Amino acid sequence: MRINTIRSSAASTTVAVNEAVIAAADIAREVQNHAGGSPQQAWTEATRALVIRELLLQRARSLELVAEPRSEDGLRETEEEALIRMLLAAEIRTPTADEASCRRYYQSNLALFRSPDLFEPLHILFKADRADASAYAVAVERGTAVLADVLASPEQFESLARALSDCPSAGEGGRLGQVACGDTTPEFEAALVALEAGQICAEPVLTRYGVHIVRLDRKVAGQTRPFEQVRDRIAHYLEESSWRRAVAQYVGLLAGQARIQGFDMPGAAHSGSTSPLVQ
Numbered sequence: 001m002r003i004n005t006i007r008s009s010a011a012s013t014t015v016a017v018n019e020a021v022i023a024a025a026d027i028a029r030e031v032q033n034h035a036g037g038s039p040q041q042a043w044t045e046a047t048r049a050l051v052i053r054e055l056l057l058q059r060a061r062s063l064e065l066v067a068e069p070r071s072e073d074g075l076r077e078t079e080e081e082a083l084i085r086m087l088l089a090a091e092i093r094t095p096t097a098d099e100a101s102c103r104r105y106y107q108s109n110l111a112l113f114r115s116p117d118l119f120e121p122l123h124i125l126f127k128a129d130r131a132d133a134s135a136y137a138v139a140v141e142r143g144t145a146v147l148a149d150v151l152a153s154p155e156q157f158e159s160l161a162r163a164l165s166d167c168p169s170a171g172e173g174g175r176l177g178q179v180a181c182g183d184t185t186p187e188f189e190a191a192l193v194a195l196e197a198g199q200i201c202a203e204p205v206l207t208r209y210g211v212h213i214v215r216l217d218r219k220v221a222g223q224t225r226p227f228e229q230v231r232d233r234i235a236h237y238l239e240e241s242s243w244r245r246a247v248a249q250y251v252g253l254l255a256g257q258a259r260i261q262g263f264d265m266p267g268a269a270h271s272g273s274t275s276p277l278v279q
Contacts, residue, residue, distance in 0.1 A: 015047060015262035017054040026050060047263050053084070055254040060087040092246045097238040105234050106227050113225045116181055119192045120218040122157060122174035124150075127166035127210040136210075143204040143211035150200060150213055157200070157215055166210065174215075185209070192216055 015022045030046035037045070060083040068086065069077040077085070106113065124146060128139035146164060150157050161174030169176055181189055185207040195201060195216035205212040255265040 013262045015051065016260070017051055018058060018259050020054055020058065022047070022050045022054060048265070051255075051260060051263055051265060052251050053080070055251060055258055056084045056087055058258075059091075059254055060084065063087070063090070065090070088247060088250075092243070092250055094239065094242040094246050097235040097242075099231075101238060102231055102234045103227060105238060106230065110224055113230050115222040115225065117193075117222045118178045118180055118220040119216060120178055120220075121176050121192055122161060122215045122217060123167065123169070123176065123188075123205075124157070124161045124165045124174055124213040125167040125169075125210055126164075126212075130206075130208050139211040140204060140206070143213060147200075147204055147213045150215075151202070154200060154215075157213075175217075178220075188212060188214070192219075195219075 015024075015027070027043065027046050027050060030050055031039075031042045034042045034045040034049070036042070057080060065083055065086050067079040067082040069079060069082040070085075071077070124143075126139040126143045126146075128136045130136055146160060150160060158173030162170050164170075165174055167174070179192075181193075183189075184192070187205055187207045191201045191205045191212075191214050195214070197216060197219050199216055201214040201216075205214050
């Protein structure tokens with residue numbers, strides 16, 4: 001469904017916050033900031049964003065805040081952006097992440113602070129499209145035969161890679177440099193993880209690129225970064241998370257005190273029917 005079709009469907013539904021109408025044209029312009037989902041999801045998210053903005057602006061004006069726009073990197077806030085920033089600064093207080101909170105998060109999420117394992121593999125690739133069954137079968141046959149030669153004479157690996165591999169790494173004797181988990185296909189990665197340094201995989205590795213003969217030259221185990229190195233990052237994350245939760249609760253409180261028409265905001269007092277676009 002196209003945006004203009006959704007807009008046409010919503011034309012008969014008025015969206016308003018305490019009688020302040022949010023025009024469909026404004027929602028259509030806001031949609032560009034919410035791309036990624038379906039057109040209907042984008043329209044819904046755009047409407048929600050404008051309803052929240054109107055709630056915040058009405059609150060700021062009720063407190064008689066005077067906008068003081070800031071400039072940064074050559075960009076200047078609009079008066080509405082300044083009002084919302086000042087309102088949230090005035091009405092929301094969140095705690096600073098203390099040492100104990102940061103350490104608890106660190107101990108509970110050690111995997112987040114571990115550097116990845118690094119592998120230094122070599123391979124010989126017999127390139128084939130997996131969708132071409134006959135070509136892939138030939139690649140498996142070639143790979144199996146060459147693997148037998150490699151296992152019998154491991155010192156031949158690099159010379160065979162230079163002579164036979166269909167990968168650009170052939171010029172380097174099949175060396176792929178350092179790779180981490182996620183850098184290769186799942187099948188190739190599974191083979192690397194199972195190998196010890198200096199070991200050749202006993203079976204050809206089958207991936208969407210073809211058939212690989214794999215040797216692991218070196219593995220560098222990841223290390224957990226010390227708490228002191230990541231403390232500031234953890235504190236920033238915890239404080240940002242606390243701020244976001246507080247803002248969501250604050251918006252929910254404002255919505256609960258408002259009359260919102262044509263859009264479903266949790267906790268809000270409603271007037272009129274809810275738009276079918278947000279069911």
